[in-house]
Amino acid sequence: MLIRLLYVSTAHKNVGLDEFRAILAQAQTNNEARDLTGVLAFNSKMFLQALEGARDQVNTLYGKLLRDPRHHSVTMLSLQDIERRQWADWSMGFVAPNSANRALLLKYSESSTFDPYKMPAEAALQMLQELAAATVSVTAATATERPVAADEEQGFFSRFIKKPEAALR
Secondary structure, eight states: OEEEEEEEEEEOTTOOHHHHHHHHHHHHHHHHHTTOEEEEEEOSSEEEEEEEEEHHHHHHHHHHHHHOTTEEEEEEEEEEEESSOSOTTOSSEEEOOSGGGHHHHHHHSSSSSOOGGGSOHHHHHHHHHHHHHTBOOOOGGGOOSOOOOTTOSSGGGGGGBOOOHHHHO
C-alpha cells in the first residue's frame, strides 16, 4: 500500500546553507535505500515536504522527523493512500519557492509569501507539483553556493527556477 504524507515545519535559525545541503543529501541517500520518494520545498525559513512510499517506511521516517532538532512546529497537512507516486524519479527533489514564482504562490495561497501553514493540503500539494515542474533538478552536490539569509527572497534559491523559453533565446 502506497501513501503520501504532506507536512510543513519551521527551520531553526541555525539552519543555513551547509545544514540544508546536509539535510538534502541525507534525505536523498536514506530515501533511496528505503524506496521513498518525494519533494522538499524550502525557502530558508519553512519546509514543505511530500513523502511517498510504503506506509511503514513513511510512518517510521515521519516519527524521526518529529524528533529532528533542525526544525520545529511540525504539522501534518495530509496523509492519504495513493495509487501511484507523483515523484517516482526523485528520492528527494528540491524546489525553491521565492519571489521569482510570486504568481504561483498567489495562485495557491492568500499572499505571495511562502507560508504553507496557511494553505489547505490540496493547494500545498498542487503548488509543490507546479514548483517541481518549474524547477531544475537539484541534488545536494549542486547546492554549493554562498549561504542565504533567512529573510532573503532571491539569491541561492532563485537560481533553481527554470527560465521561460523566451528568456533563453
